[in-house]
Amino acid sequence: MFSQIKMMQNVHLATEADEDDLYSGYNDYNPTFDTENLENDAAFQQAVRTSHGRRPPSKATLTSSMGRPMTGAIQDGVARPMTAVHAAGYTKASMRGSLFDPLGQAKGPAPPLEMKNQDSPEEKIRQLEKKVNELVEESCIANSSGDLKLALEKAKEAGRKERVLVRQREQIATPESINLDLTYTVLFNLASQYAANEMYAEALNTYQVIVKNKMFSNGGRLKVNMGNIYLKQRNYSKAIKFYRMALDQIPSVHKEMRIKIMQNIGVAFIKTGQYIDAISSFEHTMSMSPNLKAGFNLVLCCFAVGDSEQMKKAFQKLIAVPLEVDYDDKYISPNDDPHTNLLIEAIKNDSLRQMERERKSMAEEYIMTAAKLIAPVIETSFAVGYDWCVEVVKASQYVELANDLEINKATTYLKQKDFNQAVETLKTFEKKDSRVKSAAATNLSFLYYLENELAQATDYADLAVNSDRYNPAALTNKGNTIFASGDYEKAAEFYKEALRNDSSCTEALYNLGLSYKKLNRIDEALDCFLKLHAILRNNAQVLHQIANIYEVMEDPNQAIEWLMQLISVVPTDPCVLSKLGKLYDNEGDKSQAFHYYYESYRHFPSNIEVIEWLGAYYIDTQFCEKAIEYFERAALILPTQVKWQLMIASCYRRSGNYQKALDKYKVIHRKFPENVECLRFLVRLCTDMGLKEVQEYMTKLKRVEKLKEIREQVSFPHKTDAPPSTGHSTPDVASPGLSRGGGSPPSACWQHSS
Template identity: 75%
Template sequence: MENVHLAVEEEDLYSGYNDYNPTFDSEELENDVGFQQAVRTSHGRRPPVSPNTHSVCVCVCVCVCVCSNFDPLGQSKGPAPPLEAKNEDTPEEKIKILEKKVNDLIEESCMAQSMGALQLALEKAKEAGRKERALVRQREQSGNADHINLDLTYSVLLNLANQYANNEMYPEALNSYQVIVKNKMFSNAGRMKVNMANIYVKQKNYPKAIKFYRMALDQISNAHKEMRIKIMQNIGVVFVRMGQYSDAITSFEHIMSESPNIKTGFNLILCYYAIGDRDRMKKAFQKLISVPLGIDDEDKYIPSNDDTSSNMIIEAIKNDKLHQMERDLKVLAEKYIMTAAKLIAPAIENSFASGFDWCVDMVKSSQYVELANDLEINKAITYLRQKDFNQAVETLKTFEKKDSRVKSAAATNLSFLYFLEKDYDQADRYADLAMNADRYNPAALINKGNTVFVKQDYEKAAEFYKEALRNDSSCTEALYNLGLTYKKLNRLEEALDCFLKLHAILRNSAQVMYQLLLEEPQQAIEWLMQVISVTPTDPQALAKLGELHDGEGDKSQAFQHYYESFRYFPSNIDVIEWLGAYYIETQFCEKAIQYFERATLIQPTQVKWQLMVASCYRRSGNYQKALETYKDIHRKFPENVECLRFLVRLCTDMGLKEVQEYATKLKKVEKMKEMREQRVKSGREGSARGRREGREGSAGSAGESALKLLRSIKLSGVNPLFLSCVDASYVDPLGPQMERPKTGAKKRVEDDDFADEELGDDLLPE
């Protein structure tokens, strides 16, 4: 009975605890068919109506509604009281709100920096600093100064210093870092001296940078090995910039002994090269190629035929970020090794070739064995840069029995070399060899197209360029050559399309923009203006721009661009001639003289430039200088008819006695010229024998005429009849002179030795 009584008492005491709605029994939900069917129903579809389903829906609704009022003891006498609202006016709550605002501003500053909005990032950092100072004051006023959040203060100061540095406000950044460093309450503040040293490097204050790097190194424990190594790398680089290679070598050697890496190994080689230590260069190169990269074998990315799940994983990680990082590291290592080999090869042995061979042997016995062939090709290219074409060709020919990739690269270079030497047959042969080794090699296809292009088979050349573009759509050389080919085929629209595509890729290529001059003149002028903006000192582009403006009738713009072209390249005859003609047209003949004198220096055997100089002197009224110039021309070109005619005219106008001398010479030269023309004419007529006889007869008659002419010249005085038959007419090389207004000047009285003789009208220039 006691047991029963106890059981009853217990049941009364905890009544209500075992009375529960079966709906809340989650363990029974697995056996509830309606609930399971509802769970499996797709989103948006109503499950089939059933009593169980209906009860579940009701129960869920009831559960949501009554959950907050659940009272297992049955003591609830009404609805639950609402949650107590926070009082934002309390000092503690205000401090929490302000702290959150500071954190939000720091985050916004960092986000702005990551997006490149550096000024906005700085403004946010400054605002965070102001809010944080207000927060500190508020804590002090509330008597909670001991609870100041040092981590928040540190974050604000560090972010502000970083943003100052990003905006190149270096004094402000240094001040902010100094505040952190001097505060003993900040742990690890010594590391900020690295940031300060970096700023001193940017300011090129290298001694102070070294000082702060070393201070940071002293305050960082040996447990942080990686950071210490990076600081020592920076110290070594700064010493290199200062030219203190021995100190730099000390830092780099320590790093290579403790934690070798590719960059430090390369820098060490540079330092040894700078001091000319060939033995240590060799040792450093051996260390460089033995640096472990920490990259696993590429075979792990090759799928197997058995395991499908593994193959799926391999496909997933084949191009992931980690694998891309591994590839980038390997490419960087190969770049440093290639550069180091090309640098030290001429310095470590007595000749460049033997030095390069030593580097190749070292690479062949290292983990970079596949670089050996690339080094050999670089050896050939170095020969090419040294203008040793024969050695370059011989080196490249050794690759004809190598694997296809190397063979294709070597044959491509050989084809290009022979193309430069205009041995187009050999260039074509090696282009074919390169294509046979690797049909997808765009450079080989371009070389083949070039050999066809010079044979003027433009249609076929275009096909090779198109194939190169199909294999590599970014091959700008193929696109450029295709545009040139379309120009040759007079398919200007297609050529223009090629160059416009190329311009979209190479926005600042003056060569590409120059090809876009296929369009109408105004558009061509716009393109040329873009060319000038990229290469403002290109004389050819400036001359072309002047030509286009001249064609449009804009003489002032044409003069400006022609003048600039002459200033940068004062040897273009076409530009010189245009400028001289411009000054003559604008009646500034004295200014044209300097341009024609320049043309005389460039083409001293062309008499027309010297005649133009003399004519400029004559037109500008300097007759004495004009006469001296004509006399000088006559000494250099005694048989020039135009010069003699000008001398006759000038001497006549100036009343000089030399007029008869030059008139006699003019007649003699004209007679000799006439006889030469007759000999040429008679030599072209008749048979070979007739031509020979004609030449003999002509020579006889010419000899008799010459004797008669010499006898007449020897006679004292000059026969007036002889002077009257002299043709002293000429054509002014500067063109007809503009008619000047007539003035009332007095008629000049000529008083000379020839006053009694009359010169025929045909003696004077027409």
């Protein structure tokens, strides 16, 4: 207190004495605030050391080093304890003139670092938190690599360890120290892995835990994820509800997120058939951030409503969507600069260029599909509608699509069987650029081939090839015209050229296999069809061709194996079933042969060969009554052939029912009075049964035989010229195994572009 009063007096006196000097008293200060020489202040040092319980120094210097008045600590001869604590190991004086040495190397080696206590609770919590983060990362990596099950296991383990971590934190610290970000991350990852594994109920429960916790400030946004799950579950009303709740909680600054949610709401409305509400959602999207998917969905909704004007407006909005793709000009070198050429070559097919191609292809597909959809309904006729679409496309950035729409118009004429209009439309492209001309000529060649005008088909096939030699469809059609003329070797050359230009041209590969079959180059044909099978795994024609080739190679086991694969694709094809029956019959497996012949008959009960085999099978197994059923159907199909009538009568006779057999032979005789076989059996039956009609039938038999001899003599005057006598007799039992099976192989595929 004394020091403070003295200071106030000094300041006051200095002000009065030097009131005329503006800077007088500037350098005056109270010695109480002099801290530069405290280490030399004996009273201060004694007070400090005494306050820490140390012995006072042996001798004390009570005067200031600068001769200033002593501090208030010993002003009255009594040492007063000081409240300030001297900084340990630091004095300003000692630092003067010395180098900065934070490690104390100038005074000797630094003390060893203190070892971390691994058993402390804080360290255990830190290690456990690190382990939880690692598990979450491992879960995400497993998900990205496609191992969804492992990703879910890691997410569950992370959840268990995170709960242990929370309990340990609560024991040693306050609840406020819990890491909420880590808890949110673990729960969100767990819900995502549940959804990826299609465990939707568990995913929804986990998302609810996050959404209902008010401590997670952005948890409400996850209602979008919940809406997506409800959409997958086809619970569209709940999906719309959660999408709208998410929309309310996402601020307007997040424009892209809100637009995507609006699109999802529109899709959900489409699923529920609420097209008017869907149109509102998509129109809002197109006004705020136009994109291809929203524009295409808007066209679909307007089409579903049936409003032609809205369809036109929606189509124009779709056309106006910016493609954001650079033109191909930047990939063309303007000069012969090698550095520029090298750069262009590097970016010509990089990932960005591929993405541009995909985006452009998607846009063209959307526009073409939308035009084909609305063209027949927006005007009085589909032709006028196509013309309107063509004009809109020509005025947009998709000018090259106008020609494709014109070709599609011709294809529509073709579907309506209006060949003349189709031909007229395609002929207008003869003066267009080479690509369009080639496509139109390919279709014209196809049309003329359908009309069996091979000359015209060949001419347009030549025009298509000359316009674009790298068009695989044109080369395939050219090969087909040559195939039809019988020059299989030359046709194969065109198919090979088509495959060199486009290795995925399945039509050319199939027709090449057919050409090799015609040339009897069986191994090469088999190689073609096996390659095609690797591309088209479940194509019935390809499987049939492979089985047929193995049959030609006399490998019935392989043929049966491929036919079994074919049956899995077309289980009701009667020709394939009968072919399997024939192969098993040739192998001697009558039970399997009967099974497949019967299945063939069940699906197509009009195949005479199958009926004949089944009837003969029942006769061989002594079930003549069952055979009658099949021969009656054959007689119904071919009523003018006596063979089936005689087989029915023969079955009656073999089963011991002679009266029915006699009656049947009499019916046959009335229908076919000159049949020698029928009269012979009538004579035999009447003789065995002792009937009076026997003489009458014998007389008729002799007359018919004599008439037959006279006809043969008239037709063949010299006996040696007569052919071997086969008579009109039919054996009692038809020999089994007469089925043609699968029939002839399919003809060459004809390709046309649309």
